[in-house]
Amino acid sequence: MGFNLDYASNSDQIIRFAFIAGLAAVSLAALLVIQVIVMRFKLIRREQRKARFRALWRPLMAQSATGESVSYPKVAEVDTKEFLIMWNHLQELIRGTSKNSLNQLACSVGMNLTAKKLLLRGAFSERILAMMTLGNLREKSAWSILADLMHDESPLISLAASSALMKIDADMGINLFMPLVTLRDDWPSVKVAMIFKEASSAVITEPLVKAIRGAKPSQIRRLINFLELANVAESSQVMREILAVSRDQQAIATCLRIMKDPRDLDMVRSQTINPIWIVRVQAAAALGRIGVEEDKARLIKLLVDPQWWVRYRAATSLSQLPFVSIEELQRILSEQTDRFAIDMLNQVLAERVV
Amino acid sequence: MNYQSAIELGQWIFLLYFILLNTGYLMLNMLSMINISRMMRENVSDELSQIYSGFETPITLLMPAYNEQATIAPSIRSLLQLSYPQYEILIINDGSVDDTLTVLQREFSLVPFPETYRARITTQTVRGIYHSTVFPNLRVIDKENGGKADSLNAGINVSRYPLFCAVDADSVLQRDSLQRVAKPFLEDSTVIACGGSIRIANGCQISGGFLEKIGLPPSFLARVQIVEYLRAFLFGRMGWSPINAMLIISGAFGLFKKDAVVDAGGYRTDTIGEDMELVVRLHRRYRLAKKPYKIVFVPDPICWTEAPENLKTLRLQRTRWQRGLAESLSMNIGLLFHPKGGTVGWLAFPFTVIFEWLGPLLEVTGYLFMILLFYFGMISATAFWVFLLVAIGFGLLLSMSALLLEEMSFHVYPRASQLISLMLAALIENFGYRQLTSVWRLTGLMSWLFFSKGRWGVMKRKDAK
Structure with a gap:
C-alpha cells in the first residue's frame, strides 16, 4: 500500500506529521537492527579470537607460574587487554614465588612497558588494568604517576592507584595512602579494607593509629573500623583513649565490637550500663x-x-x-x-x- | 466545535500521546545507554578482584512460599550455594495447604526451634520456627496464611541481619547474585534499596536450582516476554536509577536496608503490588523528610524467573501487575508534584501516572477510536494505516533499543540465531500481543477501580528438575 501525501482533507497536517514520525521510527528501528547485527558479528569474532588466545596462553601462564622455562609467542596489540586480564586474574589466585615467575613472563613479553603506556593513554578500563598490572609487577618506575593518580577524582582510579602503590612498596605507600583514607569519604570502606588486608598489620598499625589520633571527631568513626585489621596491642591502646574521652556512641560501640584485650575488661564492664x-x-x-x-x-x-x-x-x-x-x-x-x-x-x- | 474538528482533536490527542509516550521511553533509553556504558567500562576491577574484605554487610534472604512443594527444595539448595561471606536463609511458609512444610522438614532436617524475636511489624500468627540441623544458616517460619507481604513482614521480624533480600520461591539466582546486588550498599551508605535485573528462565537448562545453560523458549509467548523484560529492566529501571527515581524493585529479587523498611512500617498487606508500593513509600518518606537516600538498580542478569506460557496465566499476571501499580501509586499520591518530591515527585511519578497507570486506558481508547472512525468512514484508510505505522513503528524502535542495550552490555544469548529470533519476536509482538496486553492492563485498572483486593498470584509451574 502506498501513502498519498497529497491530502485534500483538513486532517492533512496530522497525517503528514504522523507519517513522518512513524517513518522515522521504523527507519531508526531498522538502523538499530543493522547496528545490533554488526555488533553481534564483531562480538563473535572477538570471542573466537579470545578463545584462541586463552587456549594458547592459559597453559603457558600455568607453566610459567610453576617456574618452568617456556618460550613465549609475541602478544599482538589487539590481545593485550585479554593478556592482562588473564595475567592479573592468575596473580589474584597464586601466592609466593609463583608471582615472581609470572612477573618474569609479563616482562619478557613487554607487558611492563605496555602497562605504562596504557596508564597514560588507555581508555578507562585499560588504565585500571594497567594499574593492577603495575602493582602486581611491583614496578617502581611507575611510582610517581601512580602517586598522582591517587588524587584522581574517580574513586575507582584513585583506589586502583593506591592499591598498586601499596603492592609496590607498602611501607612507603601507606604514608601516602593513610592521609587520603581520612579525607576520601567517597572511598568505600570495603575497598580500603581490602587494600589494608593485602598489606600486613605491621605496616598499617602505626600510621592508622596516628591518623586516628589526629583525625577530627567526624572522621574517627570511619577510621576505627579498620582497627580490627591492626595489631591488637596498639589498637587496644588507641581504643582506650577513645573510650576515655569520646561521646560519640557509635564510635564507642565500634571500639567495643573490636576489643579483644582482657586488660580492657573494666572499660567494657562500665559500658554494660550505657543508656544507648x-x-x-x-x-x-x-x-x-x-x-x-x-x-x-x-x-x-x-x-x-x-x-x-x-x-x-x-x-x-x-x-x-x-x-x-x-x-x-x-x-x-x-x-x-x-x-x-x-x-x-x-x-x-x-x-x-x- | 463541529464534528470534524472533534475528530481531528481526538486524532491529535492520541497521536501526541503515542509520540510522547515513546519519546519518554527513548529518553530513558538514552539515560540507560550512558549509564550502562559507564558501568561496563568500570567493571573490570570488580570482575578481577573477588576477594572479600570482611566488611561486607550480612544479608538475610527471605523466601515466602505458598503451595510451593514442587519447587521449594531446589530453590533453597540454590540459595545455600550462593557466594557471599555471611548470609542466612529464612523460608516463610505462608499457611500452605499442600506439602510445602513436609517437604522442607524432610529435605532439610528441620527441628522446631524456640526462637524469640522482635515483632516490630504486626503479622498473622507465627505457628512455629524451625531450624535446619544440616544447614546452620537455614530457618523456616511456619505461619497462618496472610499473603506474600505478610510473609515478608514475618521474615523481617525474625531476620537477624541489617540487609534483607526478598526472593520469589521460583527464582533461580546466579551464584554471585548477592555479591552484585550488595555492592551499591558497600559503596554508598545512603543506599536503602537495590533491585536486580530479572531474566526469563523458560528455555534455559536449570539443574539443582542453578542455571546451567542459557537458551530461548520454544513458545512465542515466552519469547516475547524476554523482549518485554529487556525493555522493562534495561531501560525502564536503568533509566530512572541514575536520577534516583526508580519506582519499582521487582518482588522476585531486591535487597533492602532492614531499618529503613521497618521504620516505614514494612510491606503493606492491603495491596497486591506490595513490592512497588514499598519502594514508592520509601521514596515518599525520605523525600518528604529530606533525608539523604538512594534506591538503585544493578543491571547485571542475576535472577531468572519462569514466565507464563499460556494466555490465561499471562492475563492474570498482567491484570495483577496493573492493579498493583494502580494501588501503589494511589496509596502514595501525596508525592505527586509535592514541593519536596524532587525527580520522583515531578518526573517519575507523573510519567508513571500518565503512561503506565492511565496508559492502557488511553492506548486501548486510541486503538478503538481509530478503528471506529475507520469503520464508519470518518477517516481515510491512509489516516488509519498511518496511525498504525506510528504505534507499531515506535513500539519496534523501543524493542530494538532494548536489544541494542543488551548487545552493548551482557549479551546473555550467545548464539546469533537466538538474537535473530529475539528480533523477530520484537517485530511480531507489535501485531496483536502489545494490544492484547494493553487490554489486560485495562482490565487490571478496572478491577482496581471496582473490585476487591487480590491474593497470592497462582502460576501453573512445571516441576523443578
Missing part, C-alpha cells in the same frame, strides 16, 4: 570474648534488657564463655523469672544443640 542500646549490645558481645567468671552476673542482668539485641547478645555471650557449660546454662535458666530472659536462654540453648 547499641553500646550495650557491643559491651555484652565483648564480655563474651574477654569476660571472666564474675562477668556472668553482668550478662545475666542484661538478659532482661528492654532491647532484644542486648538480650540476645548477653545470652550468646554467656553461652560462649568457656567456663559456662550447657548444664550451667540450664541452671541459670531455671533461676530466671523474667519471661524475656527465659525465652532468650531457651533459644540460645537450642542454638547450641543445633
Whole structure:
C-alpha cells in the first residue's frame, strides 16, 4: 500500500506529521537492527579470537607460574587487554614465588612497558588494568604517576592507584595512602579494607593509629573500623583513649565490637550500663570474648534488657564463655523469672544443640 | 466545535500521546545507554578482584512460599550455594495447604526451634520456627496464611541481619547474585534499596536450582516476554536509577536496608503490588523528610524467573501487575508534584501516572477510536494505516533499543540465531500481543477501580528438575 501525501482533507497536517514520525521510527528501528547485527558479528569474532588466545596462553601462564622455562609467542596489540586480564586474574589466585615467575613472563613479553603506556593513554578500563598490572609487577618506575593518580577524582582510579602503590612498596605507600583514607569519604570502606588486608598489620598499625589520633571527631568513626585489621596491642591502646574521652556512641560501640584485650575488661564492664542500646549490645558481645567468671552476673542482668539485641547478645555471650557449660546454662535458666530472659536462654540453648 | 474538528482533536490527542509516550521511553533509553556504558567500562576491577574484605554487610534472604512443594527444595539448595561471606536463609511458609512444610522438614532436617524475636511489624500468627540441623544458616517460619507481604513482614521480624533480600520461591539466582546486588550498599551508605535485573528462565537448562545453560523458549509467548523484560529492566529501571527515581524493585529479587523498611512500617498487606508500593513509600518518606537516600538498580542478569506460557496465566499476571501499580501509586499520591518530591515527585511519578497507570486506558481508547472512525468512514484508510505505522513503528524502535542495550552490555544469548529470533519476536509482538496486553492492563485498572483486593498470584509451574 502506498501513502498519498497529497491530502485534500483538513486532517492533512496530522497525517503528514504522523507519517513522518512513524517513518522515522521504523527507519531508526531498522538502523538499530543493522547496528545490533554488526555488533553481534564483531562480538563473535572477538570471542573466537579470545578463545584462541586463552587456549594458547592459559597453559603457558600455568607453566610459567610453576617456574618452568617456556618460550613465549609475541602478544599482538589487539590481545593485550585479554593478556592482562588473564595475567592479573592468575596473580589474584597464586601466592609466593609463583608471582615472581609470572612477573618474569609479563616482562619478557613487554607487558611492563605496555602497562605504562596504557596508564597514560588507555581508555578507562585499560588504565585500571594497567594499574593492577603495575602493582602486581611491583614496578617502581611507575611510582610517581601512580602517586598522582591517587588524587584522581574517580574513586575507582584513585583506589586502583593506591592499591598498586601499596603492592609496590607498602611501607612507603601507606604514608601516602593513610592521609587520603581520612579525607576520601567517597572511598568505600570495603575497598580500603581490602587494600589494608593485602598489606600486613605491621605496616598499617602505626600510621592508622596516628591518623586516628589526629583525625577530627567526624572522621574517627570511619577510621576505627579498620582497627580490627591492626595489631591488637596498639589498637587496644588507641581504643582506650577513645573510650576515655569520646561521646560519640557509635564510635564507642565500634571500639567495643573490636576489643579483644582482657586488660580492657573494666572499660567494657562500665559500658554494660550505657543508656544507648547499641553500646550495650557491643559491651555484652565483648564480655563474651574477654569476660571472666564474675562477668556472668553482668550478662545475666542484661538478659532482661528492654532491647532484644542486648538480650540476645548477653545470652550468646554467656553461652560462649568457656567456663559456662550447657548444664550451667540450664541452671541459670531455671533461676530466671523474667519471661524475656527465659525465652532468650531457651533459644540460645537450642542454638547450641543445633 | 463541529464534528470534524472533534475528530481531528481526538486524532491529535492520541497521536501526541503515542509520540510522547515513546519519546519518554527513548529518553530513558538514552539515560540507560550512558549509564550502562559507564558501568561496563568500570567493571573490570570488580570482575578481577573477588576477594572479600570482611566488611561486607550480612544479608538475610527471605523466601515466602505458598503451595510451593514442587519447587521449594531446589530453590533453597540454590540459595545455600550462593557466594557471599555471611548470609542466612529464612523460608516463610505462608499457611500452605499442600506439602510445602513436609517437604522442607524432610529435605532439610528441620527441628522446631524456640526462637524469640522482635515483632516490630504486626503479622498473622507465627505457628512455629524451625531450624535446619544440616544447614546452620537455614530457618523456616511456619505461619497462618496472610499473603506474600505478610510473609515478608514475618521474615523481617525474625531476620537477624541489617540487609534483607526478598526472593520469589521460583527464582533461580546466579551464584554471585548477592555479591552484585550488595555492592551499591558497600559503596554508598545512603543506599536503602537495590533491585536486580530479572531474566526469563523458560528455555534455559536449570539443574539443582542453578542455571546451567542459557537458551530461548520454544513458545512465542515466552519469547516475547524476554523482549518485554529487556525493555522493562534495561531501560525502564536503568533509566530512572541514575536520577534516583526508580519506582519499582521487582518482588522476585531486591535487597533492602532492614531499618529503613521497618521504620516505614514494612510491606503493606492491603495491596497486591506490595513490592512497588514499598519502594514508592520509601521514596515518599525520605523525600518528604529530606533525608539523604538512594534506591538503585544493578543491571547485571542475576535472577531468572519462569514466565507464563499460556494466555490465561499471562492475563492474570498482567491484570495483577496493573492493579498493583494502580494501588501503589494511589496509596502514595501525596508525592505527586509535592514541593519536596524532587525527580520522583515531578518526573517519575507523573510519567508513571500518565503512561503506565492511565496508559492502557488511553492506548486501548486510541486503538478503538481509530478503528471506529475507520469503520464508519470518518477517516481515510491512509489516516488509519498511518496511525498504525506510528504505534507499531515506535513500539519496534523501543524493542530494538532494548536489544541494542543488551548487545552493548551482557549479551546473555550467545548464539546469533537466538538474537535473530529475539528480533523477530520484537517485530511480531507489535501485531496483536502489545494490544492484547494493553487490554489486560485495562482490565487490571478496572478491577482496581471496582473490585476487591487480590491474593497470592497462582502460576501453573512445571516441576523443578
